[in-house]
Amino acid sequence: MTQSATLAARKADAVARGVATRGIYATRAENAELWDAEGRRFIDFAAGIAVNNTGHRHPKVMAAVADQAQAFTHTCFHVAPYEGYIALAERLNAATPGNFAKKTMLVTTGAEAVENAIKMARAYTGRSGVIAFSGAFHGRTLLGMALTGKVAPYKKGFGAMPPEIIHAPFPNPLHGVSEAEALGQLERLFASSVDPERVAAIIIEPVQGEGGFTIAPFSFLRSLREICDQYGIVLIADEVQAGMARTGRMFGFEHAGVVPDLVTMAKGLAGGFPLSAVTGRAEIVDAPNPGGVGGTYAGNPLAVAASHAVLDVIAEENLCARADEIGEVIRGRLTALAARQGMECIGEVRGLGAMNAFELVTDRNTNAPDAALTTRIVAEAEKRGLILLSCGTRYNVIRLLPPLTIPIDHLAEAMDILEASIEAATMAAAA
Numbered sequence: 001m002t003q004s005a006t007l008a009a010r011k012a013d014a015v016a017r018g019v020a021t022r023g024i025y026a027t028r029a030e031n032a033e034l035w036d037a038e039g040r041r042f043i044d045f046a047a048g049i050a051v052n053n054t055g056h057r058h059p060k061v062m063a064a065v066a067d068q069a070q071a072f073t074h075t076c077f078h079v080a081p082y083e084g085y086i087a088l089a090e091r092l093n094a095a096t097p098g099n100f101a102k103k104t105m106l107v108t109t110g111a112e113a114v115e116n117a118i119k120m121a122r123a124y125t126g127r128s129g130v131i132a133f134s135g136a137f138h139g140r141t142l143l144g145m146a147l148t149g150k151v152a153p154y155k156k157g158f159g160a161m162p163p164e165i166i167h168a169p170f171p172n173p174l175h176g177v178s179e180a181e182a183l184g185q186l187e188r189l190f191a192s193s194v195d196p197e198r199v200a201a202i203i204i205e206p207v208q209g210e211g212g213f214t215i216a217p218f219s220f221l222r223s224l225r226e227i228c229d230q231y232g233i234v235l236i237a238d239e240v241q242a243g244m245a246r247t248g249r250m251f252g253f254e255h256a257g258v259v260p261d262l263v264t265m266a267k268g269l270a271g272g273f274p275l276s277a278v279t280g281r282a283e284i285v286d287a288p289n290p291g292g293v294g295g296t297y298a299g300n301p302l303a304v305a306a307s308h309a310v311l312d313v314i315a316e317e318n319l320c321a322r323a324d325e326i327g328e329v330i331r332g333r334l335t336a337l338a339a340r341q342g343m344e345c346i347g348e349v350r351g352l353g354a355m356n357a358f359e360l361v362t363d364r365n366t367n368a369p370d371a372a373l374t375t376r377i378v379a380e381a382e383k384r385g386l387i388l389l390s391c392g393t394r395y396n397v398i399r400l401l402p403p404l405t406i407p408i409d410h411l412a413e414a415m416d417i418l419e420a421s422i423e424a425a426t427m428a429a430a431a
Contacts, residue, residue, distance in 0.1 A: 005038040020153075024387065029056035032406035032414075034387065041388035043414040047401045050209070050241045050355070053268035054313045055403035061271040061309040068305035072324070077106075077299045091311055092279045095250055098259040101282040102250050106275060106299030110240035110266035111139025111278035114203070116293050117262045118143065119203035121234035121280065124287035129199040131233075133170040133187070135211030135393050137237060138203065147203060150210060150393050158418040172219050174348055174359070174367055177216045186227070196231040201262075206252030209241035212392035213357035213399050215350060225258050234284060236262045241355070245314050245404060246270030248324040248353030255352060265390045271310045275303035319404040321362065323353035327413060330400055331358045331413045337422065345373055347425055357399040359392070369396035373429055380421035386414050 001009075007025045015021075023260045025037040032055060036053040047053065055059060068084070079086050089104035096102065107113055122128055132138065132148065138147035145154045146161040149170070155161065158429070168189055171182040190196045193340070202224055208214045237260035244254035246268060253260055262280035269275050274297075278285065313319065331349055338346035347361035360370040360377070374396045381388045392399050400418075402411060 007037060012150060015246065017301070022387075022416065023255045023384075023402070024382070031055035031057075032403045032410050040385065041318055041407075041409055042385050042387050043285055043402075043417070044387045045400050045402050046389045047246075047403050048272060049267065049389065050246060050401045052272050053246060053319065053404045054242070054271045055405040056272070056309050057406065058309070058313055060313055061306050062416060063274075064309035065302050068302050069249040070134075071301075072269065073302055073400055074300060075295070076296055078294055078296075080287050082304075084140045084301060085299045087306050088299075088307055089279075091308070092265070092277055095311070096263050097251065099306050099422075100277055102229060103138065103282045103285040104277055104279040104286065105293055106277050106294055106304070108274045108276060108297050108303075110264065110276050111141045111144040112298075113240065113264040113266055114138045114147065114236075114238060115141060115143050116262050117203070117236050117278045117280075118147075118201060119293060120234065120262065120280075120284050120287050123289075123292070124230065124284045125200045126233060127198050127200040129164045129166065129194050130196075131168055131186075131199055131202045132168050133204055133208075135170045135172070135208050135214060136167075136205060136238075137202075137208070137210030144231070148210075149225055163193075164198075166199075166359065170204075170211065170214065172214050172275075179220045179223075179318055180221065183223055196227075196233065198235070199231065199233050201234040201236050202228055203236040205238045205242060206311045207242045207247060207352055207355055209399075210391050210396040212359065212394075213350060213355060215352055216256075218258075221253065221256040221258045231297055236260060236264065238264050239371075240264055240266045242352075244318040244351060245323055245353045246308070246390055248327065250314070252352065253350040254356075270303045270307040270311065271313075273303035275300065275307055286350055304392075313405075317405065320353070322404050323355075326354040326402060326406065327351055331409055331417065334358050337419055342426065343422070345370060345429075346422075351400075354404055355399075357391070357397050360396045360398070369394035371395040373425055374398060375424035376428060377421050380425045381417060384417045384421055386417040386421065389416070399404070403417070 034044045092104045093102040132147040134149040145151040147163045168183045168186045171179045237253045266276035334349040347357045347359045362368045362370045362376045
């Protein structure tokens with residue numbers, strides 16, 4: 001029995017069934033490469049689900065964490081605060097869009113950031129309603145999954161969701177939801193289902209992650225800003241996956257020129273160490289009473305040190321521009337492939353910066369989803385040494401999330417593997 005098979009058997013016996021995994025048991029990683037328990041090398045186009053934007057084990061990140069570990073690893077910021085947390089809050093206040101006074105709180109996971117942003121919005125407005133969107137992903141906690149716009153696997157079997165969470169359609173022209181229709185549905189919600197003056201917040205991803213890497217039209221985001229201003233609603237930008245240079249800007253909302261009231265961050269914020277943040281208007285962030293937000297591990301010193309290094313690397317290595325370069329290569333290769341005869345299975349190629357995806361369909365006229373082909377392509381790529389992730393409410397989208405530090409030859413190698421994997425899976429389906 002191989003080492004991977006042994007680990008898989010142990011995992012089946014010891015780990016909760018609901019914790020889904022792949023069959024790649026990692027032993028080491030460096031930048032865009034990862035090796036498994038059998039010594040097989042992979043190019044990592046998952047990056048820990050958009051976490052390792054600065055690559056696996058970036059030297060500056062590792063050095064910062066090592067230095068902090070020599071000082072202290074945990075005190076709990078509530079008990080014995082430390083300068084690193086304060087300095088990071090100052091940097092995030094300066095980095096996020098908006099020319100107004102801002103404050104930041106640090107927590108650990110994306111779901112925690114989202115939940116605390118909702119708490120702040122409710123405390124500030126005195127309202128309780130929240131509007132999220134179809135296809136959204138905002139976490140696996142009770143409130144997080146209520147906000148999430150995808151039933152399986154995130155809500156299925158978990159009973160009643162928290163009240164006063166309303167879902168509006170996310171614009172998706174490929175599937176018949178125009179921007180005008182999405183805005184019209186929102187207006188109808190205000191007329192028939194929820195008084196806008198009871199809505200505390202609207203939360204939206206600038207590019208949906210789990211929902212299929214669907215890009216929110218920039219004009220749609222601008223319309224949401226106008227609606228929030230009209231009714232006194234807090235606009236929350238969920239930048240957990242799109243943020244930290246992934247889309248070619250520090251934050252995805254910047255493409256639209258829209259300034260949100262609150263921004264949630266996680267994933268790429270700390271280079272693989274667990275850290276998340278809520279940054280926004282000082283008066284909203286300050287709305288909860290002292291002790292109302294926080295957590296034992298919130299703003300862990302090691303993760304904070306890592307985040308300072310990540311911000312340095314993003315600036316020093318110009319990773320926003322690098323994300324654009326990576327995205328141009330990926331979209332160029334996929335668009336050329338989709339134009340070839342026999343590649344009608346690729347229904348759409350889309351992305352911003354280095355946050356890209358392609359959607360698999362059985363028929364470009366109907367855009368009917370091909371989830372089976374999606375699964376086969378991911379499996380073919382894994383056999384050839386490329387780690388891919390699928391997503392989408394119809395399970396037919398493959399997302400491409402290489403580290404922003406990936407060497408150009410590794411990017412080219414990965415695209416060659418991807419192209420071969422698509423061709424092999426398509427031929428197998430036709431046989």
